[in-house]
Amino acid sequence: MFGSLRSFQGEEDIMEQATIKEPAKAATEEPAKAATMEPAKADTKEPAKADAKAPAKAAAKKPAKAGARKPSKAQKRKHILKRYFKKKIPSKVVKKFNKVAKIMEEKKSVKAGRIRYGSKKLKPNAYYVKPIAGKTEGTQLVPVKKSPAYYAAQLKEKKRPKRVKISKRPVRSSLTPGTVCIVLAGLHKGKRVVFLKGLPGGLCLITGPHKVNSCPMRRVNQIYLIATSLKIDISWFGIPKHVNDRYFRRVKAPRPRKKEGDIFEKKKEAYFPSDQRKKDQAVVDGNVISAIRRRPDKKMVFGYLGTMFALRKGMYPHRLKF
Structure with missing residues (x-):
């Protein structure tokens, strides 16, 4: 049915021609009819009435047909639909047909x-x-625009911004600034250290101090820390603000150009702390040590921090009170 819209314009021309031809036919046929029919009627039945009514009918019919309007677009659509549906046309078909017809008309x-x-x-x-x-x-x-002569096998991925919002991870309530903790894993496992603060990324900032047990400022996950009942008052001094997660990122040194004979030689990358980190370590350690010296049991605290934690015979971790 909708394929007939292609011949829509051709049907418009046919219907327009029909409207133009009709008044011309009326002009030619009516005088002939009037010339043949009227005298016969006049001889047989009603001569007076025939003379009066014939010109009146001709005058009434001619202007009506001469002034006939062109069929509207809606009428043309109905004309096409009636070809396919002799009975009542479904409303869904009419709506769909009108949509397609409008597109074709506006095209x-x-x-x-x-x-x-x-x-x-x-x-x-x-x-x-x-x-x-x-x-x-x-x-x-x-x-x-000319098409490219070469197409890559794989398209380059566009860099998209990370939409993951890094929220602040909570630190458990037993870990407060100044709490002495035991490290359970890593290079410094078994050492007793001082908890300084929780970082936004979720890790904990600790220090030995370095002068006491050679543990520098570093980040540790809280699952590898056991909080003890011993606490040192460090509230009177502040930790530098620039000491955060970015502060502990390692900077990759530029690789030197390879020379002849260095193809198979592999050197281990050695890590050396920067001058800024050495200065910050000295400041933090000085404040922590001065806080320990204020305590009356300072000798015991220095000895406790300097010794390693270990389980001996008859010591069960689930029964210990740290």
């Missing part, structure tokens, strides 16, 4: 060098017309 001719997207949008100047070389007649469409 404009696309000029050379333009591409149609949908029913209305046009992409201008995608192509330009060029005469075919070596021929007097004939043109061809040439794209304005």
Whole structure:
């Protein structure tokens, strides 16, 4: 049914021609009828009435047909639908048909060098017309932007910003600033250290101090710390603000150019603390040590921090009170 819309314009022309021809026929046929029929009626039945009514009917019919309007678009659509449905036309079919018909009516001719997207949008100047070389007649469409000669096997992935919001991880209530903790894993496992603060990334900042048990300022996950009942008052001094997660990132040194004979040689990357970290370590250690010296049991605390934690015979971790 909707395929008939392609011949929609042809049907419009036929219906227009029908409307134009009808008044012309009326003008030619009616005088002939009047000339043949009226005298016969006048001789037999009612001569007076025939003379009066004939000109009145001709005068009434002629202007009506001469002033007939062209069929509207809606009437043309109904005319097409009646071909396929002799009985009542379903409402769904009418709605769908009207939508397609409107698109076909509004459709404009696309000029050379333009591409149609949908029913209305046009992409201008995608192509330009060029005469075919070596021929007097004939043109061809040439794209304005030439297609690339090489297509990569895999497209490059675009860098997209990370949408993960890093929220502050809570530290358990037993870990407060100044609490002495036992490290359970890593290079310094078994050492007793001082908890300084919780970092935004969720790790804990600790220190030995370095002068007492050679444990520097470092980050440790809270699952590898056991909090003890011993606490040192460090509230009177503040930890530098620039000591955060970014502060502990390692900076990769630039690789030197390889020389001849260095192809198979592999050197281990040695880590050396920066001058800034050495200064910060000295400041924090000095404050922690001075806080321990204020305590009356300072000798016991220094000895406790300097010794390693270990389980001996008859010591059960689930029964210990740290």
